[in-house]
Amino acid sequence: MxxxxxxxxxxxxxxxxxxxxxxxxxxxxxxxxxxxxxxxxxxxxxxxxxxxxxxxxxxxxxxxxxxxxxxxxxxxxxxxxxxxxxxxxxxxxxxxxxxxxxxxxxxxxxxxxxxxxxxxxxxxxxxxxxxxxxxxxxxxxxxxxxxxxxxxxxxxxxxxxxxxxxxxxxxxxxxxxxxxxxxxxxxxxxxxxxxxxxxxxxxxxxxxxxxxxxxxxxxxxxxxxxxxxxxxxxxxKRTIVNKSTWGNIMTKSQFQELETCDTEMTSILNTLDRIQHFLYVELHNLEPGIYRFRFYSNSSEKSLKQKIKKHLGKENEVFLTMKEVNDMVLLHIISFYRNKPYTYKVNDKLQELYLTITL
Incomplete structure (x- = not known):
């Protein structure tokens, strides 16, 4: 056969x-x-x-x-x-x-x-x-x-x-x-x-x-x-991969749980330091549960902060494009969290990204 x-x-x-x-x-x-x-x-x-x-x-x-x-x-x-x-x-x-x-x-x-x-x-x-x-x-x-x-x-x-x-x-x-x-x-x-x-x-x-x-x-x-x-x-010369698990797919019930989850959403502005801290510090230390994250760009906030810092002589924050945020977040998820139930979406206006994940 x-x-x-x-x-x-x-x-x-x-x-x-x-x-x-x-x-x-x-x-x-x-x-x-x-x-x-x-x-x-x-x-x-x-x-x-x-x-x-x-x-x-x-x-x-x-x-x-x-x-x-x-x-x-x-x-x-x-x-x-x-x-x-x-x-x-x-x-x-x-x-x-x-x-x-x-x-x-x-x-x-x-x-x-x-x-x-x-x-x-x-x-x-x-x-x-x-x-x-x-x-x-x-x-x-x-x-x-x-x-x-x-x-x-x-x-x-x-x-x-x-x-x-x-x-x-x-x-x-x-x-x-x-x-x-x-x-x-x-x-x-x-x-x-x-x-x-x-x-x-x-x-x-x-x-x-x-x-x-x-x-x-x-x-x-x-x-x-x-x-x-x-x-x-x-x-x-490696042979065996997927050492923790392999071939496991997110179930329909897990998907529906993510889609209907009403956990409060955490919003993260598109600055380099915020995105890096979320990926390399915050996410890793969360307790088990379902979490929702919103990554967003705020041009007015960006402009105001930059002007204030420039006036005070401070170093300006590094703002990322939403494409850069997408690439950083998505690469991190597929590298380290791909075995977790998750959904990842781009909104219609291409200004926000949404990650819902079960840890």
Missing amino acids: LYIIYPYRNRELKRIENSLNSLKNQTNKSFTVYFVDSGTEHTLAKDVENLVNTYDFVTYVYHNTQHQPWNKSRTLNSAIKSLDGGFCFVADVDMIFRNDFVEIANQLQKPNKATYFKVGFLDQVETQRDKEFEHCNIKFESTSEATGLTMFPVENLKKIHGFDEFYHFWGSEDTDVHVRLKHSGCDVQFYDKDILMLHQWHESYRIKEQDKLTKELQLSHIVRLNYRHLNHANDS
Whole structure:
């Protein structure tokens, strides 16, 4: 049996349908799909659930993580932990599978060996055309450096505690798990004999990155940090990660408790000293409980304070942009508090940030 895991958030329905239809037509039916929806917006999530439930080989799971940054590693780990053995394949809604993919994948299964696959990439025009797999015009092919689409022996993944949950947003988590599996003695091979999958075109995620605050959660330079973490994994020869816990998702009841919490909110002005003191002193020393924090910018307060201090000859406070506050707070949370139930939001006017967390 092959377990196929889709980590998913906020992608269009047609893309999902194309991918699952290609699995529906497999020559070998010895597989099951776990479609793990990590916090898709509720209106779309209902449509997604209705769609995937039309396929009898798919199990749909929803995570209440819509107010947390994307964490593909934890999404995958939540499914991997539930498997009893065998092999799992990390899929993607961009993939269209050749009708003999499962048959060939099952033939490639060997103890202590992971296999990842060459992919053919379609351009935007070709993606929109309704063609049979063998008639699609491939723009370019992936190389062995593209590690995202891999079939793993489940027990080998469990031994190293799955994917490293430090990685958030995009980049390096797939290569990291390859590196650690190799360090643990597992063989990792690249299948390039034939193209068994096609990649549906989409706009690069890098293009969406902005140097200003947005409603959609973003963190400046996170790809570079993820890559540095990957280098550390390689250099240190480490194997096991997520040592305290792995694959644990905030429950629906925990999410609702955060959303309905009426604890008094603590407001923190966007000065460097206040943000640093909150992150490195106050937060660490709080007693267990649910807390709400508001980070805000007050231009009139800033202007008045600066004028008074300048008149008195005192050092001016250092005010941060709300983007800078966002990056400091969000990086701190995902680095040290990612295993705690929390929600993190940017208000519509992009002037305030809200953190609610259970400590």
